[in-house]
Amino acid sequence: MFAGAPQYIVSGLTQGAAYGLIGLGFTMIFNTTGIINFAQGEFVMLGGMLSVCLLGAGLPLPLAIVAACLATAVIGGLMERLTIRPLAGAPAVNAVIITIGVSILLRGGAMLAFGKDTVALPAFSGVKPILALGAAIQPQSLWVLAVTLALLAALKLFFSATIQGKAMLACACQKKAASLVGISVARMALLSFAISGLIGATAGAILAPITMTAYDVGMMLGLKGFAACILGGLGNPFGAAAGGLLLGVLESFGAGYVASGYKDAFAFIVLLLLLFVKPSGLFGKAGVERV
């Protein structure tokens, strides 16, 4: 009955790590600005596509990936500065719609700049699978998990040991109080978009050797990352990461045992069920207000 389960777990965790990172990006922006950034998936696409593009331009692989992630962080910051900040005070609906607009622009720009072809990044350290516990593990899967864990650790450190990180937490907690003690809420918003860009792009770059990438992969990845962060409880960064892993495994098992054609639907079925049953998410506090 559970033939192939280890394999599904491995591939689910790999994919799920990426969802988790994307969800993490959603959460960071939501916490500091209260905005759900629908352009998050495009950051992921940019991470993959820019890496491929820079590699093609002659940069060595590690340098290409770092440069792509930094460039995406800058794009994230620019997005906040140019489209989100001027909207301060407008209804939340407007901000959500503008992020949809920016995501369309980024996708369109990527299509013009990189073309419509699906491209792949070479795996970081070969493609010879490692056999363990009845599963064939791609070395790239280990890279994905390792990078995800490293990023989570770095973020944990950022939030608990740096003044900027603490200031960001303060914004998430109470914006007015934060600005009263001298924290620039606007700068924190800028920083959160830049970090989200960085995290999203990293997810895109480490996933690109496994799933390949194209100008239009951002939407589905972004939506699933969003499902991951609802699953983990909107507003809880590490819950989002856990939600992502869970979602990846669920999806992998669903595709393996139920119906592979409906693979993309599982994430959203879970999302709907959760909204029906426990809208605060698995790890969220029961703080969702009812009217």
Next chain:
Amino acid sequence: MKRPILGQNAAQAVLFFALLLAVPYGLPNEYYLSICILGSLNAVIAVGLNLLMGYAGQVSLGHAAFYGLGAYATAICTTRFGLPIPVGMAAGVTLAAAVAWIVALPTLKLKGNYLAMATLGFGIIVSIVFNEAVDLTGGPSGFVGIPRLALFGHTFESDHGYYNLMAVVLTLVVLLALNLMKSRTGRALRALHVSEKAASSLGVDIAAHKRFVFVLSAALAGLAGVLYAHYLSFIAPASFGFSFSVQLVVMVVLGGMASVWGSVAGAFFLTALPEALREFEDIDILVYGAILVLTIMYLPDGLAGGIKRLSRKLRRTGVDDARS
């Protein structure tokens, strides 16, 4: 008190209807007429979506799914089950409304944009089902052989006839929306948009009102879907995906939230736009994005709000001129 307002709406609607009927005579060929039919179908959905977004302050990112449910329901009823067309149409609208009611039941009790999330997930699931349930829907290659619309023994063979029918439908939908907003329900919706706390302390059942307007807007999308299916006689899942849901939101935002006429204008404009941009093939997606971003940034109340502001400005300068 009530009569004059309704009278005013009726007068506007009659004017609008006359304008719609006159349009075909100004068009160079039949092809443009089909764009007008699609435009009026989109306008029906946009007016409904605007009731939700502009008046109740909730976003739906899955309205294309209700459009699709209407279209597929009538397609399946009239061809696979051989039911008469009116039955298929009723089934399409009912299905869209019933499904919306189920989606709304838990989500609209929550504060915030949970409806946006639920409709987003729901829309994607529906579009995957359209693609995968090949036995029922024909899968990605589409559903062929839907009968052309026939009502009361009259078959709408020509595009002109169909367009006239759409003019009637759109006018009635616009009238319904205008009157609804002037009614008790409309006032309650506007009140809860401004402040849910204040509205509920005045006895407005917030969840019930939001649910009502969401179901109504889904039913209108279903109606448009039904009419779409019996017009083209061919439907495919690509027409009912997430990107169409986003396009519908753009229509509402561009036209101006909380403006019925704005939504109509936004729908016709954005339906015609790809035709105008055909020469530039791939950049139409960029233009959509740019319109959306620029509208929100510089015209937050859309075309309708912009025109209102412009006319107020002109009037003021007129007054200044008269004074000087």
